[in-house]
Amino acid sequence: AQSVTQLDSQVPVFEEAPVELRCNYSSSVSVYLFWYVQYPNQGLQLLLKYLSGSTLVKGINGFEAEFNKSQTSFHLRKPSVHISDTAEYFCAVIPLSGSARQLTFGSGTQLTVLP
Amino acid sequence: DAGVIQSPRHEVTEMGQEVTLRCKPISGHNSLFWYRQTMMRGLELLIYFNNNVPIDDSGMPEDRFSAKMPNASFSTLKIQPSEPRDSAVYFCASSSTSGASYEQYFGPGTRLTVT
Numbered sequence: 402a403q404s405v406t407q408l409d410s411q412v413p414v415f416e417e418a419p420v421e422l423r424c425n426y427s428s429s430v431s432v433y434l435f436w437y438v439q440y441p442n443q444g445l446q447l448l449l450k451y452l453s454g455s456t457l458v459k460g461i462n463g464f465e466a467e468f469n470k471s472q473t474s475f476h477l478r479k480p481s482v483h484i485s486d487t488a489e490y491f492c493a494v495i496p497l498s499g500s501a502r503q504l505t506f507g508s509g510t511q512l513t514v515l516p
Numbered sequence: 517d518a519g520v521i522q523s524p525r526h527e528v529t530e531m532g533q534e535v536t537l538r539c540k541p542i543s544g545h546n547s548l549f550w551y552r553q554t555m556m557r558g559l560e561l562l563i564y565f566n567n568n569v570p571i572d573d574s575g576m577p578e579d580r581f582s583a584k585m586p587n588a589s590f591s592t593l594k595i596q597p598s599e600p601r602d603s604a605v606y607f608c609a610s611s612s613t614s615g616a617s618y619e620q621y622f623g624p625g626t627r628l629t630v631t
Binding site for chain 1 (some may be wrong): 520547549558559561564572607609613618619620621622623624625
């Protein structure tokens with residue numbers, strides 16, 4: 402089984418400041434990793450994903466994430482945030498093998514960008 | 517592609533009434549997922565289908581909940597009878613198992629209020 406821990410439930414940050422949203426996972430098998438974003442009153446939208454290759458993954462809206470296998474982490478970063486980045490962010494994993502091919506989500510991090 | 521389509525977008529009903537939520541997955545996707553999102557419990561997987569067959573319904577809260585997928589382009593989630601604690605946003609998502617990553621695409625959700 403897999404589990405995902407998002408260490409911060411709420412992250413307030415000022416506009417144009419950098420931000421890091423933390424995600425750690427636990428799994429007995431290799432996994433693919435995802436970050437989804439949910440804007441108010443909308444569904445979840447894929448931000449970026451790590452499948453293989455370079456551990457630094459770039460996504461939409463200037464976000465990037467780095468996969469660290471030894472630390473089982475997949476932290477999300479943005480060097481300069483905008484008001485429009487205010488949303489909830491979910492980290493998720495899916496196993497590469499086995500019969501349970503559904504996503505396991507973290508509990509989410511609410512990013513609030515302040516003017 | 518129109519993406520995952522859900523209807524209705526909002527539903528207000530009285531306790532004891534039957535509620536049916538509908539989902540049309542992305543054409544060509546063969547996996548479909550129903551999620552429930554609340555402030556208290558976050559994002560919960562209720563059930564998922566692979567090739568129209570229910571694979572895991574362990575997340576369905578109780579017998580009042582049922583889900584069907586009569587064909588590859590349509591699924592329903594039914595609550596009968598509904599209770600105030602069923603109030604939540606219900607998301608449908610679809611994915612393709614022929615791809616490498618199994619990433620899921622979410623619909624806009626149905627906001628259910630049971631009074």
